[in-house]
Amino acid sequence: MNANPENIETRTPSNFLREIIAEDARTKKYGDAVIQTRFPPEPNGYLHIGHAKAIFLDFGLADEFGGKTNLRFDDTNPEKEETEYVESIQEDVRWLGFEWEKLCYASDYFGQLYEWALQLIKAGKAYVDDLTAEEIRQHRGTLTEPGKDSPYRNRSVEENLDLFVRMKNGEFPDGSRVLRAKIDMASPNLNMRDPVMYRILHATHHRTGDAWCIYPMYDYAHGQSDSIENVTHSMCTLEFADHQPLYRWFIEQLGIFPSQQIEFDRLNLTYTLLSKRRLLQLVQEGRVRGWDDPRMPTLSGIRRRGFTPEAIRAFVASVGATRTNGIIDIEMLEHFQRDDLNRRAARAMAVLRPLKVVIDNYPEGQEEMVDVANNPEDPAAGTRQVPFSREIYIEQDDFREVPPPKYYRLSPGKEVRLRNAYFITAQNVMKDAEGNVVEVHCTYDPASRGGNSPDGRKVKSTMHWVSAKHAISAEIRVYDKLFSNPNPSDFPEGGSFLDNLNPNSLEIVSDAKLEPSLADAKVEERFQFERVGYFCVDRDSSETRKIFNRTLALKDSWAKIEKKAAG
RNA sequence: UGGGCGAUCGUUCAAUGGUAGGACAGUGCCCUUUGGAGGCACUUAUCUAGGUUCGAAUCCUAGUCGCCCAGCCA
Numbered sequence: 001m002n003a004n005p006e007n008i009e010t011r012t013p014s015n016f017l018r019e020i021i022a023e024d025a026r027t028k029k030y031g032d033a034v035i036q037t038r039f040p041p042e043p044n045g046y047l048h049i050g051h052a053k054a055i056f057l058d059f060g061l062a063d064e065f066g067g068k069t070n071l072r073f074d075d076t077n078p079e080k081e082e083t084e085y086v087e088s089i090q091e092d093v094r095w096l097g098f099e100w101e102k103l104c105y106a107s108d109y110f111g112q113l114y115e116w117a118l119q120l121i122k123a124g125k126a127y128v129d130d131l132t133a134e135e136i137r138q139h140r141g142t143l144t145e146p147g148k149d150s151p152y153r154n155r156s157v158e159e160n161l162d163l164f165v166r167m168k169n170g171e172f173p174d175g176s177r178v179l180r181a182k183i184d185m186a187s188p189n190l191n192m193r194d195p196v197m198y199r200i201l202h203a204t205h206h207r208t209g210d211a212w213c214i215y216p217m218y219d220y221a222h223g224q225s226d227s228i229e230n231v232t233h234s235m236c237t238l239e240f241a242d243h244q245p246l247y248r249w250f251i252e253q254l255g256i257f258p259s260q261q262i263e264f265d266r267l268n269l270t271y272t273l274l275s276k277r278r279l280l281q282l283v284q285e286g287r288v289r290g291w292d293d294p295r296m297p298t299l300s301g302i303r304r305r306g307f308t309p310e311a312i313r314a315f316v317a318s319v320g321a322t323r324t325n326g327i328i329d330i331e332m333l334e335h336f337q338r339d340d341l342n343r344r345a346a347r348a349m350a351v352l353r354p355l356k357v358v359i360d361n362y363p364e365g366q367e368e369m370v371d372v373a374n375n376p377e378d379p380a381a382g383t384r385q386v387p388f389s390r391e392i393y394i395e396q397d398d399f400r401e402v403p404p405p406k407y408y409r410l411s412p413g414k415e416v417r418l419r420n421a422y423f424i425t426a427q428n429v430m431k432d433a434e435g436n437v438v439e440v441h442c443t444y445d446p447a448s449r450g451g452n453s454p455d456g457r458k459v460k461s462t463m464h465w466v467s468a469k470h471a472i473s474a475e476i477r478v479y480d481k482l483f484s485n486p487n488p489s490d491f492p493e494g495g496s497f498l499d500n501l502n503p504n505s506l507e508i509v510s511d512a513k514l515e516p517s518l519a520d521a522k523v524e525e526r527f528q529f530e531r532v533g534y535f536c537v538d539r540d541s542s543e544t545r546k547i548f549n550r551t552l553a554l555k556d557s558w559a560k561i562e563k564k565a566a567g
Numbered sequence: 568u569g570g571g572c573g574a575u576c577g578u579u580c581a582a583u584g585g586u587a588g589g590a591c592a593g594u595g596c597c598c599u600u601u602g603g604a605g606g607c608a609c610u611u612a613u614c615u616a617g618g619u620u621c622g623a624a625u626c627c628u629a630g631u632c633g634c635c636c637a638g639c640c641a
Contacts, residue, residue, distance in 0.1 A: 014581080015580085015581095019583090040641095041641095042640085042641050044640090044641080074641065076640095076641080077640060077641070079640090080640075080641090132639095133638080133639050136638095136639075137637075137638085140637055141637075142568095142569085142637055143568075143569050143570075143636075143637060144568050144569045144570095145569085146569090147637090174639085175639065177639095178639055187570085188569055188570040188571090189569095189570060189571075189636080190569095190570085190636055190637050191636075193637085196638085196639055198639085199639035200639080201639080215639095217638090217639075217640085217641090218640070218641045219641095222641085238572070238573090238634080238635070239634090239635055239636080239641095240635095240641090241571060241572060241635075241636090242570080242571055242572090242635070242636050243636090244571090245571095263572085265573095265634095270578085318579080318580075318589095318590065318591085319579070319580075320579080320580050320581085321580095322573090322579090322580075323572065323573060324572095324573055324574070324579095324633095324634090325572090325573075325633080325634050325635090326578075326579065327578080327579090328578070328579060328591090329577090329578050329579075329591065329592070331578090331591060331592065332578080332579070332590080332591050332592085334591095335590085335591060335592090336591095338603090338604095339604095342603075342604060343604095347601080373600095376600090376601080376603095376604080377604070406602095408602070409602090417600060418600095419600060419601070420600070450600090451600045452600075459600090460602090461602075462599090462600045462601060462602090463601090464601075528601085528603080530601050530603080531601045531602080531603070532601090532603095533603095554601075554602095554603050554604095555602090555603065555604090556602075556603090557602050557603090558602045559602090560602090561602080
């Protein structure tokens with residue numbers, strides 16, 4: 001990305017990660033080596049907003065210090081990993097605006113890792129254990145009790161070597177043996193109680209195929225992979241803090257490049273679930289339309305929803321990094337997205353729930369074009385022509401036959417402005433058999449063309465509109481939060497996180513009326529529908545029928561007033 | 568109960584022994600051809616108890632509370 005360090009300095013406060021790196025750079029802890037980081041996802045699912053923070057930190061911090069960042073797939077478990085995911089991950093990282101130095105795979109290092117395992121066995125630091133998974137668990141002890149040595153712990157180097165080579169050669173079935181590091185079964189840190197380094201898995205790996213039937217565990221692969229890549233600062237989330245002693249142990253035993261692990265807090269958001277397992281469940285059970293459903297917190301979902309990489313970067317930058325675990329208000333994310341879109345999104349007029357307005361004194365058959373700013377925030381965006389005629393649509397919410405207090409919009413006898421067009425005054429209404437208002441008849445002031453009256457008369461309200469004759473019809477998918485509970489994982493005994501699903505997270509408006517210029521909108525193009533919200537064109541659109549996703553509603557102070565009045 | 572980590576406005580991030588500040592949210596006012604945006608103002612915080620110090624959010628001690636760890640997952 002084209003990061004501007006000065007800008008980042010002034011825009012975001014420092015954090016402990018930046019300070020550690022700055023200090024290491026200053027003291028030349030790594031000599032003249034450049035700052036090297038890595039973003040190490042396991043290709044077993046789609047990236048989500050939580051990963052955006054890690055990506056921003058890994059890439060952003062390295063960049064700030066003139067360093068490099070590798071994208072490394074931590075693909076040590078063939079049973080869960082797929083090429084589909086390695087592709088989507090690359091796409092998502094690029095979409096966020098980052099480019100990696102090298103594309104790496106832990107599986108690239110399987111050979112080296114194997115050689116190092118041999119080395120550790122020869123040094124008497126690793127042994128083959130024939131205990132079952134269950135027995136290993138029992139020998140591990142508990143949080144308060146030390147573990148017990150495996151009866152196989154003191155095998156000879158020769159026997160261990162022989163057994164391990166045969167494990168590698170496929171002589172033993174899955175689960176029959178493992179290679180373990182020989183450390184300390186009484187360590188208060190469970191990770192140091194002779195952790196498993198290799199397990200036998202006769203599974204086809206998405207890259208190495210059937211070349212291997214033993215696969216390294218995370219703990220044995222991660223630090224060494226960092227070391228191979230000369231990673232200076234290996235940043236990961238807090239739950240790995242207990243693994244750090246082991247991370248260092250392997251590097252020290254092997255005498256290889258001393259990468260250092262630093263942990264920071266995971267990103268948590270209100271109303272949002274970031275557990276891969278549960279996200280997968282939502283997809284598999286059809287609770288959402290897929291990984292890229294616009295309600296999903298996945299990067300692909302957020303992108304389809306209309307969020308921008310700029311806003312996400314600004315958001316994660318503001319959130320910073322600490323070692324405290326908190327939960328960030330989703331409104332913070334929404335704020336950064338509105339802020340970005342407000343500056344950049346072209347405006348358009350669209351009526352989601354149309355109510356027909358007939359301007360009785362506007363000549364029948366007449367039509368005209370009015371000049372409209374594409375973005376009042378950005379004069380450079382220019383203007384466009386929007387057709388106006390005798391019959392228009394306004395939002396149902398913008399008319400009340402009996403206006404409540406503080407209601408500024410259209411009501412009988414009230415004069416309002418049609419944005420960029422004319423002042424109109426409501427005269428009378430037509431109703432259907434049930435008494436619903438189906439048409440409002442108004443008169444307009446021809447002198448107010450453009451939206452101002454020469455006599456300086458003021459109106460309280462300005463409303464958007466679409467010419468009925470020229471409007472195009474479109475489908476609009478109005479999204480709301482996927483969960484109605486701020487903490488979706490909080491459910492009563494016997495319940496499920498699914499109970500927290502918001503039943504109204506998707507509302508489909510099938511016949512919205514849009515200004516005709518929107519007929520040319522391209523997939524993913526973003527707009528602000530004035531007074532309504534931010535929308536983008538969904539890829540489900542066809543040549544003849546547009547489908548828009550609502551990214552976010554505009555802040556609505558009238559809704560607040562109404563709510564307050566309702567008590 | 569063992570080990571590790573942490574604790575500052577409602578939320579989040581700063582303050583690195585020297586005026587507790589910003590952002591989000593909230594409230595009020597101003598402005599407005601989007602009840603949007605913008606501007607101004609306001610409210611609210613250093614977990615507790617001791618100690619060190621001229622001076623402590625910061626250092627020390629003890630306590631309290633929270634998170635993480637007992638996969639042949641990462």
